[in-house]
Amino acid sequence: MKADPRGVLTGVHFIDGDHACCEGALAAGARFAAGYPITPSTEVVERFASRVPTVGGTFIQMEDELAASITLQGAVWGGAKAFTVTSGPGFSLMMEHIGYAAMTETPCVFVDVQRGGPSTGLPTLPAQADMMQARWGSHGDYEIIALCPNSPQECFDLTIKAFNLAEEFRVPVMFMMDEVVGHMTEKVVIPPADQIEVTPRRHTRKSVDNYLPYETNGDMVPDMAHAGEGYKFHVTGLTHDEHGYPNMTPPVQDKLVRRLQNKIRAAADRIAMFEEQNLGDAEVVVVSYGITSRVAQRAIDLARQKGLKVGKLRLITAWPFPENKIRELSLKVKAFVVPELNLGQMVHEVERAAAGKAKTFAVSHAGGSVHHPEDILKVIVEASR
Amino acid sequence: MQLTEIRVAGFGGQGVILSAIVLGKAASIYQGAFATMTQNFGPEARGGACSAQLIVSDSPVLYPYVSQPDILVVMSQEASNRFVSELKDGGTLIVEQDLVRVSELKGNVKVYSVPATRIAEELGKRMVLNSVMVGFFTAVTHLLEPDAVRKAVADSVPASFRDLNLKAFERGFEYGATAQAVSPQSLEDAGVAYAQE
Known part of the structure; x- marks a missing residue:
């Protein structure tokens, strides 16, 4: 489907990568962000906080990154497209909830504007040292998708792509910027809304009575329920069966965790962009x-x-x-x-x-x-x- | 336009970053070239050292940082002390003449000076000194088309200050149109340098 024109700032701009990422999120349909400010990523949510009320959405500055990274998932289950933004130290704190998003198949985007580490390291200076953390930072077996823009223009274009991939595969997508790209100002062209393709949520077509939250129906990705329309669903980080309820047996674990991996691995060549x-x-x-x-x-x-x-x-x-x-x-x-x-x-x-x-x-x-x-x-x- | 490295430096509150944004916008949006700007600033909102790096070129800019500026604009003494030695041989130095005394210049640098703050004060708002500087820059460097820069000034400032900034641009431009480059050897006579003891 096409982007909602209210979120699309069509025109030619001279903006930095952080601001372009924010515009990409708005164009992709993100209407909720939760964040805890951290250099060099703060400009993304700063702009989102000032822009999103004009398009009908919410930004919440949370008490810390753990809160931010789980609040956004609540918003997703409530029906919103949502993301959070951070840098290394905050990314470390979010790892628990990245695993939660992978396990519960919550489509969402984590933006990490990378700076020098370990620990608080170099707050205002670049690094690309969170690449393995993006892949392996949370415990257990899972797959994620990670994108790496190299210009403010790509911060816009690929943020839309990140949201689209998140929806298609119901997976947390890591948007791996770096301080230079985030703070670099260049020309960014934002096309009209009718030229921006956005992937809608995979909502079930089944009736309230026939819906199972984690039934895959021959595909590898289950469909989600419309919140508030009478569908019953349960979301847990515990190993769960098609009903979404805990079922902590080796066969269920095997089936679930292999599917979480395979839904990405089987599509790897299609997802790969270079x-x-x-x-x-x-x-x-x-x-x-x-x-x-x-x-x-x-x-x-x-x-x-x-x-x-x-x-x-x-x-x-x-x-x-x-x-x-x-x-x-x-x-x-x-x-x-x-x-x-x-x-x-x-x-x-x-x-x-x-x-x-x-x-x-x-x-x-x-x-x-x-x-x-x-x-x-x-x-x-x-x-x- | 061949690849040109520019550094604009001063203290926070002078509009250092905005002047680089205006120049970059003129090059990349209104003149069809490429521009990449990065910035450095201290933790202070105002008063701290502040500098912007801008690279403009006919082809996409790859390396994001300025190593040896072709053009250096200094609007504070601290900025001058810190960056003057980086200037490329044969490069252009633009100084805010009431705020900066330069020293230790290489022999073949072209120096232009402008009382940008004073001109802005004459216009009634010191805040527009950066637009004066952008006008002066446009006139003395011949790097960018004046109309491209005018458009960039107009769409980079709040609507209520547009006319004032455009006026400031014109005053700086006129001042630059008749300005003569001074060689480092005669800087002292021109009152923009001092000999270091």
């Missing part, structure tokens, strides 16, 4: 994401000027990791070079998928700034030998 360039003749492929992909582009351009056969694979979805793409490339390239603003996270996934068929080089950075393109270039040259 940008590729010069992969045809590439001997070395630079794999990057977020702000680092722009710095890497400069290194790639310099390397190609030197005559090196370098290609680019920019991850737009980090999770599910596009392992088939890496596997396929590993059969024909010499090496992967993986710059990221951490001491090595997604590089391990690249290495795992390459499975020894191609070498993998990390270009690590502890955060606080971005790489110098020359540092990436040096490793490209080394990898090309």
